[in-house]
Amino acid sequence: MSTRTMATTSATTGVRRRMKLLLFVMVIFMSWAVYVLYVQHGLMGDRAGDLQEADKKLNDATVQSEALKQKIVQLNDREYVEELARKEQGMGYPGEIPLEIK
Incomplete structure (x- = not known):
């Protein structure tokens, strides 16, 4: 064998070894990347x-808040408060006799 053939053979052997090492590192890296992608997909x-659960709770709270705001507006109305006092408490104006119908 000539020295030129022997030098080429050892040089290509080194290149092949480095390429195999690079391929191994790339396979390990890609395996890790796929694993992380899979785990993150499950977390998502x-x-x-x-x-969705938080959005449902937010919508329920918003509806309840609007109902309470409407109730506040009603309770600030004097006629509504008088009506509640008459119906629920049996109250009336002085000299007025409340009638109970059963």
Whole structure:
């Protein structure tokens, strides 16, 4: 064998070894990346369910808040308060005789 063939053979052996090492590192990295993607996809599904539940609670709270605001407006109305006092407490004006119908 000539020295030129031997030098080329050892050089290509080194290149092949480095390429195999690079390929191994890339396979390990890509495996890790796929694993992380899979785990994050599962977490996103869980978070989506939590988000829907939180949105439902927010909508319920908003509806309740609007109902309470409407009740506040009604309770600031003098006629509504008088009506409540007559119906629920049996109250009336002085000299007025309340009638109970059963």
